[in-house]
Amino acid sequence: MHLTTLETPCLVLDKAKLQKNIRNLNARMKALGVNLRPHGKTAKNIDVMTMALEGQEGGITVSTLKEAEYYFEKGITDIVYAVGIAPVKLPRTLRLMDKGADITVLLDSVEQVRFVAEAAAEHGVTVPALIELDCDGHRSGITLEGDDLIAIGTLLHNEHGVSLKGVLTHAGESYQCRSTEAIRAMAEQERSMAVACAEALRASGLPCPVVSVGSTPTSNFAQDLTGVTEMRAGVYMFYDLVMAGLGVCDEGDIAVSVLASVIGHQKRKGWVITDAGWMAMSRDRGTSAQALDQGYGRVCGADGEPLDDLIVSGANQEHGIISDRNGKKIPWASCGIGSMVRILPNHACATSAMYDRYHVVDASGEVVDTWHRVNGW
Ligand SMILES: Cc1ncc(COP(=O)(O)O)c(C=O)c1O
CATH class of the missing domain: 2.40.37.20 (D-serine dehydratase-like domain)
Structure with missing residues (x-):
């Protein structure tokens, strides 16, 4: 037919182009020595994500609980829900954990730590969390300025019901770059900010095993990912005119x-x-x-x-x-x-x-x- x-x-999907795009970024991440945690929000489909996970450690990123439930049903257990957590979403998150999903939540406030800890402790589980960092003024997250990072990290480490897994940032402002040099610089800004925050947590005696960065532009132009443990990207599987306009x-x-x-x-x-x-x-x-x-x-x-x-x-x-x-x-x-x-x-x-x-x-x-x-x- x-x-x-x-x-x-x-909607038409060209399989050969999809495979090529996925292979190219996978090879790039291999060369830079970093695991790719593909973002499931672009494809919202298991066939695409199975391809994207080839040669990777197996964890994914999602933007909705619906994606988390769907990908878990399809056999993916290691899931980062990379949108700030809200109280109303906790019952569903905890139900998914009961079924065996390894869900990590994202937060950037003491308030969030408190309500996650309370709900999780009541439920008898520990919810791992990443602290969201703002590396470029794009939207949410905290910076190194002030005491927020250490305050949130300390609370996550000490409270029952939560654990500190690491830090996460997304250089969304890379979409506004006007040259490949600017994207390269943005990739370094994303990396160095995340690594600096991880080091600040460690210097305070807190664990920070995960240093997660990523966007499609920065994943394509990062030259060095020292200190980063994983890259996240989603659009690279399909690409689009915005990415073509950026030279990605x-x-x-x-x-x-x-x-x-x-x-x-x-x-x-x-x-x-x-x-x-x-x-x-x-x-x-x-x-x-x-x-x-x-x-x-x-x-x-x-x-x-x-x-x-x-x-x-x-x-x-x-x-x-x-x-x-x-x-x-x-x-x-x-x-x-x-x-x-x-x-x-x-x-x-x-x-x-x-x-x-x-x-x-x-x-x-x-x-x-x-x-x-x-x-x-
Ligand atoms: C937290 C987070 N990580 C990773 C990505 C993936 O970036 P991209 O859409 O450029 O592939 C996004 C995209 O919105 C995101 O919000």
């Missing part, structure tokens, strides 16, 4: 695309209308601040080859508007009504989240599998 027989819009990958490396049908022409305006609006692409406009704004996505033919300079320049709920980014003439013959295009997404996680499955294709466009996703919370 060829992909052009699929009903549109739908080429457009040709992007493994995930949206298959859409051409449903109309507005020849006077130079528009091709498709059935892939923002419900199919997501509202993510991550390339809007980059040097090359890709609209809602870069347009390729059904064979996956880019079509001139076509992008999805506009999107309504179920309508996509394709035009040439430079106002050049549309290759109408390649965009006949009823024909299909493949659109590369700005942000692989956001676009994939609009779908419940991947149609897995080989390089010739034959559908070789269907892989389901675990969406929601």
Whole structure:
């Protein structure tokens, strides 16, 4: 069955590109001597994660408890839930631990230590925790300034029901870098900050076995990971236009695309209308601040080859508007009504989240599998 027989819009995953992306980062981490703890939030699928875990120690990162439950059911036990813990999520976390999952939670306040400790001690278990560090002002986490690090670390070490496992940081600001030199510097900033915090904990007599860092840009550009025990990344499996705009990958490396049908022409305006609006692409406009704004996505033919300079320049709920980014003439013959295009997404996680499955294709466009996703919370 060829992909052009699929009903549109739908999500297509190029297996060969996926495998290549995974192998490349695995090899990079091997060369740097660090374990990769792949992030399950991009694929939200066990087949992809099984590939990503090849040659690694076996632990994963997740962004929701739904992912944690799903991956655990599929046989993965070592799971870092890398979003700050809230009281309401503890009963589910503890239930998962009762079943045998080795869940590590993330926190950056004394309040969180206290409520985790109380719930865990009452339940008769010990919950391991990582302290979230803010290495770049991106969002949450603590810095070396002040007493927070040692205060949280000491409490985690001493309280019943919790244990101090180490530190974790995510250089999310690397997405805003404008050069590969800047990403390289960000990777070093991420590493050195995490290592400095680990050393500060150890100097206070506290254990810090885990030093966890990571993002797709920094994992691709880190030159040295001395002191780091694990790298986390998720987008690298699929890549996307934001990563291509950053110079982390080429457009040709992007493994995930949206298959859409051409449903109309507005020849006077130079528009091709498709059935892939923002419900199919997501509202993510991550390339809007980059040097090359890709609209809602870069347009390729059904064979996956880019079509001139076509992008999805506009999107309504179920309508996509394709035009040439430079106002050049549309290759109408390649965009006949009823024909299909493949659109590369700005942000692989956001676009994939609009779908419940991947149609897995080989390089010739034959559908070789269907892989389901675990969406929601
Ligand atoms: C805590 C954490 N670690 C790792 C990652 C993975 O980074 P990327 O999405 O760049 O692959 C993310 C992404 O949001 C994250 O929030």
